Amino acid sequence: MLAAVLTGFLLSIFLVFAGKYFKGKLAVLSALVPLGLFLYFLSFINRVSSGEIITQSVEWVPALGLNLDFTLDGLSLLFTLLITGIGFLVFAYTAAYLKGHEYLDRFYGYLGMFMGAMLGLVLSDNLLSMFLFWELTSISSFFLIGFNNSSEASRKSAVLALAVTGSGGFLLLAGALLLGNVAGTYSISEMVALGDMIAQSESYILIVVLLFGAAFTKSAQFPFHFWLPGAMKAPTPVSTYLHSATMVKAGIYLLLRFTPVLGSTEFWNTTLIIVGGITMFYAAVHTLFRTDLKGVLAYSTISVLGLLVFLIGLGTQYALVAAGVYIVVHALYKATLFLITGIIDHETGTRDVTALSGLRKVMMPVAIAGLLAAISSAGIPPTVGFLGKELVYEATLGMADWAVVLTVLAIATNILVLYAGFVAGIKPFTGKLPEKFEKVHMPSYLMWLPPVILAVLGLLIGIYPAVIEAPLIKPLVDSVGLEGQAVHLKLWHGFNFVLGLSALTLAGGFLLYFLWKPSEKKENAISKLDFIAPKSLLLGFSAGFRSFSSMWTNFLQNGLLRNYVTTIVLFLVVLVGYSLFSGENAFHINTESLSEMTFYEVVIMGVMFMAVAFVVVARSRLGAVVGMGIVGYAICLLFVIYSAPDLAMTQFSIDTLTVILFVLVLSGLPKYIAKSNLITRIRDAGVSIGLGVLVSLIALAVINEPVNKEVSDFYAENAYILAKGKNVVNVILVDFRGTDTLMEIAVLTIAALGVYSLLKLRLDKDENIEKEN
Amino acid sequence: MMQQLVMYPLLFQLFLSIGLIFLWKKISWQKWISAVGSVINLGISVWLFIHIWENGTQGIQAGNWEAPFGITFVADALSASLVLLTSIAGLAVSVFSAGSLMSARLKFGFYPVFHFLLLGLCGAFLTGDIFNLYVWFEIIIICSFVLLTLGGEKAQLEGAMKYFTLNFLASVVFLTAIAVLYGLTGSLNMADLAVKVAEIENRSLVQVNALLFLVGFGIKAAVFPLFFWLPASYHTPPSAVSAIFGGLLTKVGVYALIRVFTLIFEVDPFIQNVILGIAFLTLFSGAVGALVQNNVMKVFSYLVISHIGYMIAGLGMMTEVALTGAIFYLFHDIVVKTNLFMVSGIIHRVKGTSDMKKLGGFYGKYPLLSLLFAIPLFSLVGIPPLSGFWPKLSLISAGFDLENYWIIAGILLASFLTLIVIVKLWAAVFWKTGEKLPEQRNFPYFDNLKNFQKTQLIAPIVFLSFVTLYIGFGAENIHSLSVRISEELLNKQMYIDAVFNKS
Amino acid sequence: MMDIIIVVLASFGAFFILLGAVGILRMPDTYLRMAVTTKAATLGVGLILIAAAFYFDDVATTTRVLAIIIFILLTAPVGAHLMGRASYIAGNKLWEKSVSDDLEGKYKASRNFSIAPEKPGKSEDIIENEDYDKN
Amino acid sequence: MKNRFLANLLLTIIWIAVTGNFQTANVVFGFILSFFLLWVITRGSGQGRYFKMVPKVISFFFFFLFELIKANLQVAYEVATPKLNMKPGIVALPLDVKSDFGITLLANLITLTPGTLSLDVSEDRKFLFVHSMYIYDKQDFINGIKNGFEKRIIDISE
Amino acid sequence: MTLDNFLYYIILPVLALSTLLVFIRFIIGPTISDRIVALDLLITTGIGVIAVYSILSGQPTFLDIGLIFGLIGFLGTVAYSSYLEKRKKK
Amino acid sequence: MEVLLAIMIGVLYAAGIYLMLRRSLVKLIIGVILLGNGANLLIFLLGRITKGSPPIIPEESSTFLEAYTDPLPQALILTAIVISFGLQAFAIILVKRVFKVVKTNDIDEMNTTDAGS
Amino acid sequence: MKTLILRTASNYMLPLLLVFSVFILLRGHYLPGGGFVGGLIAAIAFVLHAFANGLENTKGLLRIRPGVLMPIGLGLAFLSGLAPVLAVDEPFMTGLWWPDHVPVVGNLGSALFFDIGVYLVVIGVTLTIIFSISESD
Numbered sequence A: 001m002l003a004a005v006l007t008g009f010l011l012s013i014f015l016v017f018a019g020k021y022f023k024g025k026l027a028v029l030s031a032l033v034p035l036g037l038f039l040y041f042l043s044f045i046n047r048v049s050s051g052e053i054i055t056q057s058v059e060w061v062p063a064l065g066l067n068l069d070f071t072l073d074g075l076s077l078l079f080t081l082l083i084t085g086i087g088f089l090v091f092a093y094t095a096a097y098l099k100g101h102e103y104l105d106r107f108y109g110y111l112g113m114f115m116g117a118m119l120g121l122v123l124s125d126n127l128l129s130m131f132l133f134w135e136l137t138s139i140s141s142f143f144l145i146g147f148n149n150s151s152e153a154s155r156k157s158a159v160l161a162l163a164v165t166g167s168g169g170f171l172l173l174a175g176a177l178l179l180g181n182v183a184g185t186y187s188i189s190e191m192v193a194l195g196d197m198i199a200q201s202e203s204y205i206l207i208v209v210l211l212f213g214a215a216f217t218k219s220a221q222f223p224f225h226f227w228l229p230g231a232m233k234a235p236t237p238v239s240t241y242l243h244s245a246t247m248v249k250a251g252i253y254l255l256l257r258f259t260p261v262l263g264s265t266e267f268w269n270t271t272l273i274i275v276g277g278i279t280m281f282y283a284a285v286h287t288l289f290r291t292d293l294k295g296v297l298a299y300s301t302i303s304v305l306g307l308l309v310f311l312i313g314l315g316t317q318y319a320l321v322a323a324g325v326y327i328v329v330h331a332l333y334k335a336t337l338f339l340i341t342g343i344i345d346h347e348t349g350t351r352d353v354t355a356l357s358g359l360r361k362v363m364m365p366v367a368i369a370g371l372l373a374a375i376s377s378a379g380i381p382p383t384v385g386f387l388g389k390e391l392v393y394e395a396t397l398g399m400a401d402w403a404v405v406l407t408v409l410a411i412a413t414n415i416l417v418l419y420a421g422f423v424a425g426i427k428p429f430t431g432k433l434p435e436k437f438e439k440v441h442m443p444s445y446l447m448w449l450p451p452v453i454l455a456v457l458g459l460l461i462g463i464y465p466a467v468i469e470a471p472l473i474k475p476l477v478d479s480v481g482l483e484g485q486a487v488h489l490k491l492w493h494g495f496n497f498v499l500g501l502s503a504l505t506l507a508g509g510f511l512l513y514f515l516w517k518p519s520e521k522k523e524n525a526i527s528k529l530d531f532i533a534p535k536s537l538l539l540g541f542s543a544g545f546r547s548f549s550s551m552w553t554n555f556l557q558n559g560l561l562r563n564y565v566t567t568i569v570l571f572l573v574v575l576v577g578y579s580l581f582s583g584e585n586a587f588h589i590n591t592e593s594l595s596e597m598t599f600y601e602v603v604i605m606g607v608m609f610m611a612v613a614f615v616v617v618a619r620s621r622l623g624a625v626v627g628m629g630i631v632g633y634a635i636c637l638l639f640v641i642y643s644a645p646d647l648a649m650t651q652f653s654i655d656t657l658t659v660i661l662f663v664l665v666l667s668g669l670p671k672y673i674a675k676s677n678l679i680t681r682i683r684d685a686g687v688s689i690g691l692g693v694l695v696s697l698i699a700l701a702v703i704n705e706p707v708n709k710e711v712s713d714f715y716a717e718n719a720y721i722l723a724k725g726k727n728v729v730n731v732i733l734v735d736f737r738g739t740d741t742l743m744e745i746a747v748l749t750i751a752a753l754g755v756y757s758l759l760k761l762r763l764d765k766d767e768n769i770e771k772e773n
Numbered sequence B: 001m002m003q004q005l006v007m008y009p010l011l012f013q014l015f016l017s018i019g020l021i022f023l024w025k026k027i028s029w030q031k032w033i034s035a036v037g038s039v040i041n042l043g044i045s046v047w048l049f050i051h052i053w054e055n056g057t058q059g060i061q062a063g064n065w066e067a068p069f070g071i072t073f074v075a076d077a078l079s080a081s082l083v084l085l086t087s088i089a090g091l092a093v094s095v096f097s098a099g100s101l102m103s104a105r106l107k108f109g110f111y112p113v114f115h116f117l118l119l120g121l122c123g124a125f126l127t128g129d130i131f132n133l134y135v136w137f138e139i140i141i142i143c144s145f146v147l148l149t150l151g152g153e154k155a156q157l158e159g160a161m162k163y164f165t166l167n168f169l170a171s172v173v174f175l176t177a178i179a180v181l182y183g184l185t186g187s188l189n190m191a192d193l194a195v196k197v198a199e200i201e202n203r204s205l206v207q208v209n210a211l212l213f214l215v216g217f218g219i220k221a222a223v224f225p226l227f228f229w230l231p232a233s234y235h236t237p238p239s240a241v242s243a244i245f246g247g248l249l250t251k252v253g254v255y256a257l258i259r260v261f262t263l264i265f266e267v268d269p270f271i272q273n274v275i276l277g278i279a280f281l282t283l284f285s286g287a288v289g290a291l292v293q294n295n296v297m298k299v300f301s302y303l304v305i306s307h308i309g310y311m312i313a314g315l316g317m318m319t320e321v322a323l324t325g326a327i328f329y330l331f332h333d334i335v336v337k338t339n340l341f342m343v344s345g346i347i348h349r350v351k352g353t354s355d356m357k358k359l360g361g362f363y364g365k366y367p368l369l370s371l372l373f374a375i376p377l378f379s380l381v382g383i384p385p386l387s388g389f390w391p392k393l394s395l396i397s398a399g400f401d402l403e404n405y406w407i408i409a410g411i412l413l414a415s416f417l418t419l420i421v422i423v424k425l426w427a428a429v430f431w432k433t434g435e436k437l438p439e440q441r442n443f444p445y446f447d448n449l450k451n452f453q454k455t456q457l458i459a460p461i462v463f464l465s466f467v468t469l470y471i472g473f474g475a476e477n478i479h480s481l482s483v484r485i486s487e488e489l490l491n492k493q494m495y496i497d498a499v500f501n502k503s
Numbered sequence C: 001m002m003d004i005i006i007v008v009l010a011s012f013g014a015f016f017i018l019l020g021a022v023g024i025l026r027m028p029d030t031y032l033r034m035a036v037t038t039k040a041a042t043l044g045v046g047l048i049l050i051a052a053a054f055y056f057d058d059v060a061t062t063t064r065v066l067a068i069i070i071f072i073l074l075t076a077p078v079g080a081h082l083m084g085r086a087s088y089i090a091g092n093k094l095w096e097k098s099v100s101d102d103l104e105g106k107y108k109a110s111r112n113f114s115i116a117p118e119k120p121g122k123s124e125d126i127i128e129n130e131d132y133d134k135n
Numbered sequence D: 001m002k003n004r005f006l007a008n009l010l011l012t013i014i015w016i017a018v019t020g021n022f023q024t025a026n027v028v029f030g031f032i033l034s035f036f037l038l039w040v041i042t043r044g045s046g047q048g049r050y051f052k053m054v055p056k057v058i059s060f061f062f063f064f065l066f067e068l069i070k071a072n073l074q075v076a077y078e079v080a081t082p083k084l085n086m087k088p089g090i091v092a093l094p095l096d097v098k099s100d101f102g103i104t105l106l107a108n109l110i111t112l113t114p115g116t117l118s119l120d121v122s123e124d125r126k127f128l129f130v131h132s133m134y135i136y137d138k139q140d141f142i143n144g145i146k147n148g149f150e151k152r153i154i155d156i157s158e
Numbered sequence E: 001m002t003l004d005n006f007l008y009y010i011i012l013p014v015l016a017l018s019t020l021l022v023f024i025r026f027i028i029g030p031t032i033s034d035r036i037v038a039l040d041l042l043i044t045t046g047i048g049v050i051a052v053y054s055i056l057s058g059q060p061t062f063l064d065i066g067l068i069f070g071l072i073g074f075l076g077t078v079a080y081s082s083y084l085e086k087r088k089k090k
Numbered sequence F: 001m002e003v004l005l006a007i008m009i010g011v012l013y014a015a016g017i018y019l020m021l022r023r024s025l026v027k028l029i030i031g032v033i034l035l036g037n038g039a040n041l042l043i044f045l046l047g048r049i050t051k052g053s054p055p056i057i058p059e060e061s062s063t064f065l066e067a068y069t070d071p072l073p074q075a076l077i078l079t080a081i082v083i084s085f086g087l088q089a090f091a092i093i094l095v096k097r098v099f100k101v102v103k104t105n106d107i108d109e110m111n112t113t114d115a116g117s
Numbered sequence G: 001m002k003t004l005i006l007r008t009a010s011n012y013m014l015p016l017l018l019v020f021s022v023f024i025l026l027r028g029h030y031l032p033g034g035g036f037v038g039g040l041i042a043a044i045a046f047v048l049h050a051f052a053n054g055l056e057n058t059k060g061l062l063r064i065r066p067g068v069l070m071p072i073g074l075g076l077a078f079l080s081g082l083a084p085v086l087a088v089d090e091p092f093m094t095g096l097w098w099p100d101h102v103p104v105v106g107n108l109g110s111a112l113f114f115d116i117g118v119y120l121v122v123i124g125v126t127l128t129i130i131f132s133i134s135e136s137d
Ligand code: NA
Pocket: C035, C039, D110, D111, D112, D113, D114, D115, D116, D117
């Protein structure tokens, strides 16, 4: 299975380097990859349906718990077959659809990557590796949506889609880690046994919320659905493959996968029913107002995704069987409709429902496929769609408390879905062929054959549901933790209430189709409500967040150096000050232990203090520099008094050098200005004094602490005996801590090099110098 | 003697730096010597790393004065790894500089100062003495001043003023902290301090001291609300300089924080709350900052800040898992950020601007380069299984262990915003067609470069991208290294023994 | 005996320094202040240093003291000359009771002086107006 | 001349440094030794004048010391008494001394003497501008210096 | 009265007083030249203080600092005067 | 005495920061220098100060006979002073260049590199 | 500055200060002083000379570019630290001492060469900075 997953990635890597040779007629050969994989997975069908679970385990990052543990059970098998099967048709279709496109190789590369990711996602038993593949599907989707990268709308949609699904991805990551934390394992199959324990843990609700977040964003549930219609900016094969048949089902897959682990609580069910219910109805209503074929299909896809979530929420055997069937059904007919839309778009250049009609006259096979798909989506017997719908009603009716409401909701949705299917599958082909379309001709067989195959398949499965019942649906329901055997799929259930509901649905749907004509006016009408649509709200929020970000950033990074200094100093003073004053053994100052104060020290300090004050208030820069000289010189005297002759010498030399530097550059320096007003000065003084007081207090507190002179005693004792020097400070500098000194002179050297370069190299003076950056 | 090995990276870099000063203005010599020297240095670092990996933490006493009297250099797994990464990034930038910097800059001491900077970085990672650490920091600062201002263009100088002021402030705070530490213990040797600080009775002063270090190193690490110098300056120098800055400078601050808060001070509840609060706001402020920028270099600058938050979060949580995540992120970030700034350099070269509004058309024109650039870009986002993804697993897990949902929220939010920032950048720079800009005179457009020069620009990016891919796909190895490091950090006795046992 | 020598020397030394200090405070113009301080302080410091030499009474210290005195004797007058000259060039005025100024106009008129200020002797120059705040 | 003296001094210092011995005997011995060495190596080269000069220099030193103390007392009186009796001013002093060394020495000695301050030497080296506290009579003042310091300096330096 | 006491109670206070007086001149200026002259005199006075202090503490070593003071202080004066001239020249 | 010195150190820190908060480049540099002096004195003070006993071993002895001042802080400060000098020298030149190139002394006007987006 | 007095004085002071700077350098191990202060004094001697005689004269006097002193000094200090590594396989900066007492400097060891390195670097740095500023105007 690892090989199967990797195949897709290898294909894309191969295309990166050999792509240009595969762009032309050879492109169609790439369809062999999904075909091969389809056959490969098909070969497991007997073993899986007999209850066997095939596993493979490859260690990757065991230390982090992320391994490539693959499990093939009923649920994953169904998905792998959809991914590879529809993948095969889409790959083939693309060869014709994007024939001669400059970047066809890239397109296949993304598709291959997506297919690999999707297979990895549905095969992973390890929650983390599942997340990994989940993210990769989002990324491949991003690249595919933005494939027409010169179009701004494409780019925006791609970013929006990734923003929504990506945020869901992060929720999944958090959920996965939390779940792994609670369960002590990342193996989903091991978690099944721990289901009760997890449900009782404190974190259960949080885990479920996080996973729901992931599933709802990925599967376009209300209110996160809006990225999906936007994603239709992608080329039609992408819409077919990712945004109807496979990727958007990843959320559904996630919910199904975790039903046995987390699905035992009311919270789980209720939330899913509500969200799914709202989604399916809300999206279905939206189909009424779309004139773009893809728009209609996108909303009907969302609606079906809602329905699936709804069914999982119901959680009964019927519901899950229905979900399983619907996954298959929807994949088949929706893929068909998308592919047809692609053909229409490709051949006529428009997808406007109001403009299209009579195309059956020029593309009969496509029209037939459309008809079959529409019938299937409508749930007209003998299609599998009918079967699916029946199961839905069975399921809703089985819910004791909410049966009526839910059933009504389901019926209303189905009526609208029927309408949508007809609009997409039948309307373009019926009626009179407009003149401008008379020259339209059939596309390459690579394009029309795939929808026909899918449509026929839908029909066949409807007539012979046994084809999927035992091999696919039952194992699926089994792997979700319920007894799949209990439900028996058959087309004809006899005359019963459910059949009546089906009939009602059909009648309502037909009526709607014939009475309601989609038009641009209606589309515009509903767009007036856009401002309360989740997308607008989100975009509004994001614009708001952006301006907040701007504000926040400009507030902090306001370009004013003194604000930066103020902030940093205030932060320091508040933080350290708080710590100093809140500490248990707050400092106590014992002046008795200190040395006595003499008048000459007081004089020196006094002079120094005055000199500092002079420097601060000086109105001339040279005055300030001279004042600084006095400060430095007073420090020298202090160094002398406190027994540091080397320091005094160095300090004095350095001070003088600094003065010389100042004096040498001062004539080039600006005049003193005093632009701050009084309030600013008072504020600055407050901040500065705060720091000064803090430092003084810390200093006083520290000198009251006991001293440990082990290190300096060693220096004193050994300076002459071991290091042969009597000036201990110098011995420290050149021997005990010589490395410091070596680096100190390195600093000086670098500074000098820098000064030299700063003064001699002037790029902006010479316009003829090449600028590198 | 193998123990000498600990100092070999420093000795070699110093040798190289001094030698390069002698070759002042002989730039073609400098280019070759720098590149060859960087390769040799990489070899030495690998050697050191393997030695440490096999034999555990090693210490050496400079001047042969037994600890705590001389200056000790210590290579534990963390130091050895960071030295190795510095050498990797150094090699890449050395070659990139040869291709990207104009000869005027190279003639005025770029290479010597660049190697001094690498020396300073390695010294900071290897030293076991707190004052010596200060000295290495100053080497780093002065080198970065010089590199930042080399060329003296207006933006460079403006940025440098802020850079200078705030970094000087940081040095003063650092020095203040050292003064307090010395006043309390009379020692400077970090292993010795680990013992002596624990014995101090006045814990309140110890906490004060720890906070001083936190602020001093926090400025260097560019955390909230101390990061102002970074966005003001990082985008102003040539991209080769930004690359080494973005990759390594702030990381030294992070390293120092990790070192002092694992070895010398303990993270008590108050400090923990402070650090986690800082981490959250750093993650947030950096990310929202990146969100509103239109200049590629500025975007990356803010992302540097934001992602420091991950490491600080790991430090704040201070569990083994959390530290593992922080260390892993540190490794990933060094490689990726270095690479990204080089990428931004090439982007600038293509059209002569870094303005995302004007840029575009990369994907159509340079598909393979785009793919190459996608590696660091998406690693940065942490798209699994690329390198940025793995450490987040540890960090979030650690957050759940501590039930600190705030920090998890911060990590997720920053990750999400990074994703948005990068995909928008991708859409703007790579997808969009872009404006047709008037041709600049004397601007060496990428297309006009000779093949050799193009190789000099692209080879380092390929090299670092491979390293990134290795970190991603070989995450198991990097993770076990990080685990080992965090174990070593949490068990300081190993470090102390290495310093005091004269083995 | 030695103590007495030291006391006398130190006392005179301190006295001359004090003299210089009072002088610099009392004298009415820069030149007079300089005139008073350079010598008084030089002499004073020299005396105190000699006192120290007597106190320690060894050659090492004595050499050092002599070296310092020589240095001071060498540098102090040169420094005073430089400052005096600079003050004059900068336009510091003489005390109003001064009786003679042979240097007047020399820096302006004579090209013999290489440093010829364009606008010398403006009264505001004394307080370095160019450095001062505008507001 | 000046080079001789400096060389002598230099050699003495080197001697002290080389021997690492600060004892009086050693210093004196070093000075005498280097004096002798210099004398030996410069014998007959017309530089021997230096060695006759030593007594003159010593007498000049005491003359200066006397002037210094005298002038200091004068200034002390001026500073310590409440009234300011001075008649300060700048005087152009015509120079006879020609050598750089001589001019500098003269200017410095004038400066070192309290109450007077050498401000500058004219570019043509013909005048020394001196600021003085007491100019009761310009010519007296000029003559005082010319007959005192300048004469002695010419004696020893030229 | 011992020598130490004499130095401590008579000489040092006189020097301290001198320092203060000179400092007053520094503060009141009024010209920059006056300040520089005051700084110069402060340094000279400082050498005296150092000499007395070296006697009091019995450390001839401190005298060396006086040497450095004298030497380097002079350079400061040179620099200042050079600036004053240069500025005027402009 | 230590109290006075501690206060003095506080004054230096405060004055340094206050000058760094001004809008003039020259004041900024002067502030930086004062701040550096403050930090050096702090090391000095916290290494404990002693009068009249420099850490120089007497001539005839091979080790100290009397009390001596802790030499280590002195060595540290020496290193710190020299390093700060390197940085400050560079900064002074930088100020000169900034003024020449940016043509203003007002730090507030140097906000083009990090203003907004 | 064109002043005869300063020029003359500085010409006398230059050799004096240079000798003094070597003196301060050599005795640093025993008394206050050492490479740093010594180097500063030497540099100051040249700076003084430059103030009085003009930069070109001083440069002519120096013959070599002061900048060269930096890598030389740095290299010397580095080598004196490196010697024990290369020669006796002891750690960097281990003191190596000449077995006998040497006149002038007392004990001759690697520390002295180190200090000389410091001395040269300080001269080189100070002069490089000050000369480049003077030239840039
Ligand atoms: Na006089």
